[in-house]
Amino acid sequence: MKVIAKSIALLCLLHSALFAQHDAEDYVPVKDPEVLKKLEQWQDYKFGLFMHWGTYSQWGIVESWSLCNEDVGWTERKRGRYENYFEYKQDYENLQKEFNPVDFNPEKWVDAAKDAGMKYVVFTTKHHDGFCMFDTKTTDYKITSEKSPFHSNSKANVTKEIFDSFRKEEFMIGAYYSKPDWNTEYYWWPYFVNPDRHVNYDPAKYPERWQKFKDFTSTQIQELMTGYGSVDILWLDGAWVRPYNNIPKKYEEWAKKKTYDQDIDIPGIASMARKHQPGLIVVDRWVHGPYENYLTPEQKVPEEAMTVPWESCITMGNSWSYVPKDQYKSVSKLVHMLVDIVAKGGNFLLNVGPSPQGDWDPQVYERLKGMGEWMKVNSEAIYESRPVKPYKEAKVALTQNKNTKAVYAIYLADENEKQAPSKIWLSTIQPAKGAKVSMLGVKGNLKWKKVGNGFEVYLPASVQKNPPCQHAWTIKISEVNP
CATH class of the missing domain: 3.20.20.80 (Glycosidases)
Structure with a gap:
């Protein structure tokens, strides 16, 4: 069969x-x-x-x-x-x-x-x-x-x-x-x-x-x-x-x-x-x-x-x-x-x-x-979203809420990747001045820094070991630079 x-x-x-x-x-x-x-x-x-x-x-x-x-x-x-x-x-x-x-x-x-x-x-x-x-x-x-x-x-x-x-x-x-x-x-x-x-x-x-x-x-x-x-x-x-x-x-x-x-x-x-x-x-x-x-x-x-x-x-x-x-x-x-x-x-x-x-x-x-x-x-990263360039970068897919300026970077974990990475890097988008960066399902904001035209966001050890879900993790950026 x-x-x-x-x-x-x-x-x-x-x-x-x-x-x-x-x-x-x-x-x-x-x-x-x-x-x-x-x-x-x-x-x-x-x-x-x-x-x-x-x-x-x-x-x-x-x-x-x-x-x-x-x-x-x-x-x-x-x-x-x-x-x-x-x-x-x-x-x-x-x-x-x-x-x-x-x-x-x-x-x-x-x-x-x-x-x-x-x-x-x-x-x-x-x-x-x-x-x-x-x-x-x-x-x-x-x-x-x-x-x-x-x-x-x-x-x-x-x-x-x-x-x-x-x-x-x-x-x-x-x-x-x-x-x-x-x-x-x-x-x-x-x-x-x-x-x-x-x-x-x-x-x-x-x-x-x-x-x-x-x-x-x-x-x-x-x-x-x-x-x-x-x-x-x-x-x-x-x-x-x-x-x-x-x-x-x-x-x-x-x-x-x-x-x-x-x-x-x-x-x-x-x-x-x-x-x-x-x-x-x-x-x-x-x-x-x-x-x-x-x-x-x-x-x-x-x-x-x-x-x-x-x-x-x-x-x-x-x-x-x-x-x-x-x-x-x-x-x-x-x-x-x-x-x-x-x-x-x-x-x-x-x-x-x-x-x-x-x-x-x-x-x-x-x-x-x-x-x-x-x-x-x-x-939140799925419903009422629309595509935003460059759509996908390496293991990270992007969506944008149609009613707000929020952009979501969704890290697609490998099949056996149960622990979140210590940092996620994107070269093509960057949070705007004063923007908040967080992970869906996790309280509080995350630390990040500019890298060229992109940025790095850092995940604390507690989040790495106990992510809020399996399969994929979403970074929310309240606003990105044009």
Whole structure:
């Protein structure tokens, strides 16, 4: 299983490479004042929870992709040795009759996420396989169908339960929604075979069928925007569903293998969604234009800081969805990722995959608890911060509070570095005259001195031996020289 988990991680990285992030200069600034206000709030929150959950969790396999007839790693069918694709697809779809997450308790997840310092949640209401984790009227392929054993549970409308529970604790709410749908006949028409991830017929040749798919998509999104309380983010996945003329040259080798125009009228969908949810952030990811309100590098942290809104979505383990005995990143690595992302101006969307029973692996709770312990000491350097040059110097990352002149220098300790150093040196910033220098979690001010254009700050032996937290230590400078 370890080999499978590592393979999935590698394949996810390869998959991500196919959809390299847009350069910051491609970003189209938001103009709507209500969206700008919500985007600013989202940028203040910094740390969010992502969850991939569906019937695929029943088998402990990669989400949806084994249904896709592409001969690439992440679409490999790992459940048994199916030689017949149609038998496999039938068995996969019949998981609806087995998926019964009786341990589902969203309040437990809210408590863990809140204690970790998370401020928003993005949940997979529907992935590419088309199985709906909400009570749609457009299809019977849903968790609330009588075919699903969980339908009689009082929490059967999983998306509503998750959104309501997190909203009560003032989380921003994000609805992940897959634009392609490999279950509906309006996208994968049974009349034809399914050669790859794309629609399996030419929309220009069969415009009435494509219109039905557009209506199907719009209706499902309208359901999410009207029956599930306030929603802050519409997170759209499946970048190949896009207008053909909106494919940048750098993606042509991948995207233009299909000559089909897969335009589903995102402007119309966004307009409809925002009528119901004013200020809604729309993330039509990897589709350049006014409906990609923030960029979404996947499974990586950009090398350089970006001045446009962005969010790294990264798995806590190796897989997006539940895999038995997944290998989870250490608390130290996760804390360092958070700091690195925030210092470069981004948000960290950390993904976990609930089990088929409806709970997280115990290690997930342990990792989130560790992150929460660090955040309780250092959150001042994370929330409402913005990047400040030079962003990072050696083992020290920098952030700046957007409302004050305070700058935070976060020393990233090595995995086995349990004792703080006697001094921390920075060559590129210097406290202003009369500035106070302190360590978050430690009472009183610290001694420091100018060194060239930078400064050294000295940590007393008591702090060195008993730092206020593990993994990283934050020096607060009340004001720096310009």
